[in-house]
Amino acid sequence: MIKVQGGIGVKSYIGKRIATGILTIIFSFCITFFLIRYAPGNPMKVLAGTDNPNLELIEHLTIKYGLDKPIPVQFVNYVKNILKGDLGHSYMSNEPVTKLIKEKVFPTILLTLTSSILAVVVGTFLGVYAARKVGTIFDRVMCGISYFIDATPGFWLGLIFILIFASTFKILPTSGMYDLRIEKQGFAHVLDVIKHMILPVSTLTIIQIPLYFRISRSSVLQTMSEDFIMTLRATGMKESQIFNKYVLRNAIIPTITMFSLSLAFTISGVALIEIVFAWPGMGRLIMDAIMKRDYPLLTGIYLTISISICIVMIITDIVYAIVDPRIRLE
């Protein structure tokens, strides 16, 4: 029974997705806020030091950061500030959280996007190719490799890369984003950054490839086994024409959804890999915030990440709805 519900157009679909996105942000924000505030341990004591804690200082700091007020009041204050675009001040460095995040966000985005796009392109290409050669040695070897990579923790792969390419062969830099000893300008600087990017980006790309490989491979196979392909074959259409015109388009669509879904995972994966390669991005910031119990920084980072994930997911959903009209009708 095919039930087509009329009236649900792209617009209301997008509206629904945006509503879910906003709900998610509020929800994840509430979770973190209360989790962090009800946590054991007092950050002001950490700030005041353990050797010779000064009670007056602790009291002063507690009042300064508004921690003396009941938690619901703190919550209301925090939400008010956020609506003004103010994420508060970091306990440790006393700088605005937004500023700290802004400094670190670009390197992380650089890594995430470069590797994700590379992985989509390479993974989909390999998957489609393997599906066309299904059952051959190439296909089997690629499937086997994809299992192995899936089972490999990214941070470990990064370390092994460092071991091979940086310690043994000494070809590539192991850490940082640029050479700290020689300051370079213009093109040389860009080249330097690219050189430093090679290892972290390849690590991230490689661990993401199996996902796209498997999705595109199985969706090509799935489409190939559909009845309409059989009909097309019966009409005498050339195999390559069927493939390029009908199979490929249907098969590529699922990779788009995968892209947005995997982004949420990639961001946490990036944090670990940034730590491995000492990349000056959000990973380091997250670690510092956790170790030093910097609550405002922690909630700020979490909020930023949640918002960016939601935005990306909504955008992909919209693209998806435009590309594939079936979605709108569901």
Added chain:
Amino acid sequence: MIENSQQMLKAINSIKELKVGIILLMILIGIAVFAPLIATHDPYVLNDEMIAKPSSKYIFGTDGLGRDVFSMVVYGSRTSLKIGIIAAAISSVIGTLIGGVAGYMGGKVDKVISEIINMFLMLPTFFLILIVVAIYGSSLSNIIIVIGLTSWTGTARLMRAQAISLRERTFIKSAKTIGESEMGILFKHIIPNGIFPIIADSTMSVSSAILSEAGLSFIGLGDPNVVSWGQIIAHGKGYLTRGWWICTFSGLAIVFTVISFYLIGEGMNHILSPKLNKIK
């Protein structure tokens, strides 16, 4: 019953992934159970030789504090298996219940639960686990519970789909006519009949829980009282240039374990969807 188990063996034998996966897992469980017999040293004892190369005395070498890496890897299997299996069990139970209720009840209940599932899917889960473990302490039980509580969404979606398709079947309708309670139908018919794909899915959750724990341990948020592979890697990171064996072998152990669970899950999926088999 005998016929049944023979059939099952036959099915397992015919699917390569499942066979290899189960053999690997058996080896692994054997290592974990007989760890004290297999380990050549006490994993907590600091030997005199630090960063010793792999040799007959120290099969995988020693780490920066002089601990025997081989014995640590052997004992680490206990931690990883425990975390993986218990966390996956927690998330599967939660996911099955939530998904089952949503799919079977339908209507408004389903709408609300689906929306919650969608929200959970958008959360950066690993980061949430990280925050909770960092703040509430990194004991083994904390890690297990947090991983279990945050990774049930996939299972819930699967179970929901199962429940929706089962709900329309005749035997459910007859059960209703006889006057069975809603809860009775859910637990006696819907869940048992829809559980098989969930089991296949849970083996995959075991792998992802093991990987999450490894990640946590790597950044120093593992339980300091037990040996874990992630911790060995984290320690080995500092000795990468002088002692490649510390990181390498513990990492390989993770790969080995995770792959065995992947293969089992994949094999089960093959039994479940004959269409996939035919394509292959």
